[in-house]
Amino acid sequence: MSSMVVADVDYTINLLNPEHHLANVEVSFPQTKSAALVVNLPVWRTGKYQVLPLADSVRLFTAKDADGRTLPWTRTASGEWTVALEKPTSVTVSYQLYANKLGQRVNHIDASHAFLDASGTFVYSPEFKHEPIKVTLAVPSDWNSYSGMDKGEHKHSFTASNYDILVDSPIETGISQHREFTADDKQYELVVWGEGNYDIDKMVEDLTKLSGQAEVIWDDYPFDRYVYMVHATSGARGATEHLNSTIIQRPRFSYRDAKDYLGFIKTASHEFIHTWNVKAYRPEGLVPYDYQHEGITELLWISEGSTSYFQSQLLLRAGVMTAEEFFEDLAKRIEQSGKTPGREIQSVASASANQWVSTGGDYAANHSTNIYSEGFLTSLALDFSLLDETDLAHSYRDVHRELYKSHRIPAGFTVADVKNILHKVSGTSYDNWWQEHVNTPVTLDFDRLLKQAGLVVGYGDDAKSEPYVGITLANDSLVLSRVLRNAPAWNAGIVLGDEIVAINGLKVTAAGFEARIKDFKAGDTINVTLFSNDKLKEVSLTLGEQKSGKQTISSVEKPSRAQKAFLKAWIGIDWPFEKDGKLIAK
Structure with a gap:
């Protein structure tokens, strides 16, 4: 762990009454000789390349000078406040934060925890963006706090050498489960907030195996300590990479089933790789991060x-x-x-x-x-x-x-x-x-x-041809949420938002739609009655053809040594198929 820095910008966040998603934030900036102090909250967060209304969560903004006198300020942009100064002074900015953006992985505060991504939580001044930082949390007595940042003076404080590190080092504080482990001589932590059907010991076992695989691609590590943060919750899913940590959100009961758990561990692998690819090296258009503007790149x-x-x-x-x-x-x-x-x-x-x-x-x-x-x-x-x-x-x-x-x-x-x-x-x-x-x-x-790796794409032996329309129904209704370009429905003039009513003059339901289509065969022409922009219309549609089931990848009939060698050089395992082309059971 690096030595603790002396903070020039101090952040304090009071989370002692978290039930209503509210917190009070105070930021102390050093003395400035400028005629005004510009204060910003980012308009986007790292890992999500989209402008967001993050500053909408800020209320009761105030600014005071070194003597505690209130300073005038104006809102000069969606994520910007400009504080007027009559003389050189330090400035303390205070505001109330409404933190209820869990699914966006920006911030979330409730009676059990707080997740704080600085992009939606902590303002900064461009004048002091590169100065050392200290963050202090006031939290309930039974909470614990974790971050990829260095620990500060006590267990609820952290330090960073600049705002770029703060904005890329989210904080998870609250009631959670915590584990520590090592892989390839690096230190790791797993922090899980929320109840669910996960097995934290299995998570640690597999994250340990994953974390030791970095040498397959890179020669060394850009970190000494890495924190896996997991939210087992409801209504939120996704993940975001950070400097030496990640936040992963999954439905609380999506860990026991093998396929669900595989989804979790694949997400963990994705975010871990980002520690190199994006956080250690990234395209020129995103270097350095400009938190108030988009960073455009073709890469x-x-x-x-x-x-x-x-x-x-x-x-x-x-x-x-x-x-x-x-x-x-x-x-x-x-x-x-x-x-x-x-x-x-x-x-x-x-x-x-x-x-x-x-x-x-x-x-x-x-x-x-x-x-x-x-x-x-x-x-x-x-x-x-x-x-x-x-x-x-x-x-x-x-x-x-x-x-x-x-x-x-x-x-x-x-x-x-x-x-x-x-x-x-x-x-x-x-x-x-x-x-x-x-x-x-x-x-x-x-x-x-x-074929270079001795593989072939196909369908299972039970696959058969079926009639094809090329649409997706929305939410168990007959309203169309997708009409694929150049598919039969598209070519018949059916468009997004249309609502199907009948096929060949007979009423059809959402639950029975697929079965009704299977009453026909590819090449048949059917009459579809639907509402389009609330107006009843009828179109003639010629059904296409598609294979049933899902695609598979299997071995070519007689793989050569060269093909087997190609596969091993590609994914690092020995030839995984039996002579009959079936995968070797493990």
Whole structure:
């Protein structure tokens, strides 16, 4: 642990009456000779590339000088207050904070705990952004406090060398379960708030295995201590990476079932990888963080998609995920890509630059590319290309090892930097590959791609052809929440928000819709009656064809030694299939 710094900016947050999500925050800034002190609250938080109304939680804002006299201030931007000063003085800012943004992982206060992400909790002044910081919490007597920051003078205080560290080191304080463990000579903590069906000992066991796998990609660690924070709660799910910690939120009863638990541990792996990829090195457009403005970059697909790509590989190598689970996950991603027409419209570079205004939903599926899912598949294609070009001597892991080695914060990396690393690793120019796979919308040939590793994409033996409409129903109703571009419904003129009433003149229900469609066969034409913008209309629809069941990944019929070697160089395990092509049971 580093030595404690002397704080020049002091934060105090009073959480002694937390029942109504309220806290009182006081910030003491050093003396300034400026005519005004600008005070900001970020308009976005790290890990979520979207402008948010974070300052809406601030009320009763006041400012006082060194003698305790009230200073005048004006609101000069959505996340900015400007305090007028007549003479040089220190300034103390106070405000009430309403903290009820649990699902956004910004802040949350109740009778049992407080989760505090500085971006939605603690204001800063650009003038003192780089000064040392101390945070002191006043909390109920039975609470405990945890953070990736260094410990302060007592168990409810922390120190940081600047605001960038504070904003990337959330605090979890309250009634929780806590465990400590080590992996590869690094110290780890697991803090779990909330009751649920989780097994904290199994979580520690698997997080220990995961945390020891970093050497597969990187040569060393950007931290000495790392904190896994988990919220087992209701109505909130997701996760956010931080400097040497993460916050993971899962429904409280989503840990016992094997598939649910796998979802948790994959999320933990994703956030752990982010400690390098994003927190230790990230694209130039996000260096340094500008908390009051967006940071645009065409490389977010590397930050997010590549992190998703590596997350299951680390778990597979650690023995936490089976080969069967690994290939199920990959097959699901490939299948989902095939059902997302937006991949034909937008490149991953464009999606990265567009992330700040991406809203998801029907439009995104039809016209946009997701930096996570398509970034994953672009990373897969790049990995296979490097393995092929270097006769298995190098892989995409080497690219990230070099990014960590040569482009660490405070530097940022550019497209040219990544291309130079690709050339260095492979001995080949990747300009054309980049134009075809990154700058251009692409639909990958997975049969050709996976054949290099002795794999084939298909369906189970029980799969059969079924009629296909290309719509998604909303919330157990017959209102359409999605109509896929160029699918039968789209081509028939059915649009988002339409409500289906009948098929061939007979009433249909949401519960019986799929069964009703299966009464027909692909190529049949049906008449669909629906309400469109509250007006009744009827359209003629010709049913398409799709395979039933889910896609699978299996072995080619007679894998060669070269294919088996490719697979091992790719994911680090021996050939996992029996002679009959079935996965070896473990």
